Amino acid sequence: MQANRVTLITLGVADLAVSKAFYAALGWVLEEATDDVAFYDIGGAKFGLYSLGKMAEDLDLSIDDLGCGASNLSQNYPTEAEVDAAYDLALSAGAKPVKKPAAIFWGGYSGAFADPDGHVWEVACNPFWPLNDEGHIA
Template sequence: MDQRISFVTLAVADLDATRRFYVDGLGWVPELDVPGEVMMFRAGPQLVLSLWARAEFEAEVGALMAGPGVAPVTIAHNVASPDEVDAVLATARAAGSPHVQPGVRRDWGGYTGYFADPDGFRWEVAHNPDPALGAIVLP
């Protein structure tokens, strides 16, 4: 198996609310938008973020785990500077994110903050000063 990820698919409760957040709020442009079913965004040269209506997801994949707390996964968006971290977090706040954790300096030398989408999926917005990692994750 090749070492790569092609799709990341998240099951969402309200695809219309998700559309408002990602398209209207964050300014993302879907590659595919099937109302009531799925939206797909190109998230990298060979990576698609798929936001799939929960009922459609469960019909194909199976029942979702449920309970309180945060989903045990984060999606990272790396940027070139701490100022860009703060700008992205401000955009998420203006888009209606239900949770924005301000950027802070981390023990490992980077600067990160978090926001949640309408379903609570956490996005880490990060500046990592390591040039080797920057060569991998920055455009």
């Protein structure tokens, strides 16, 4: 079995209802949910939002010990205009601006915002990674 793969990305959230509303405003389609967790299909993998208390309980940690490692999630778009539109949509949904989209040193175009819990999302146009019709890296 291939080791370098991800089948589930789960973000710990302080208020699941607020986070579900934020991602719905971005156009994310909820697949299933309980009182403590929400799952979204992301094409061969899952994306989850999990209440911090239940996440800590499941991992046998305190909420303070969950940590917030330096990371960001990224969505690539085929054009700079689509990057701008995704960034503007996130801000209108309540995201905190992190970095306004602009040309970047490596030859692409990107910006960043934070969701209600501070999870950083990058929106980018990467000319070196063309996308297929489903939006996956070709």
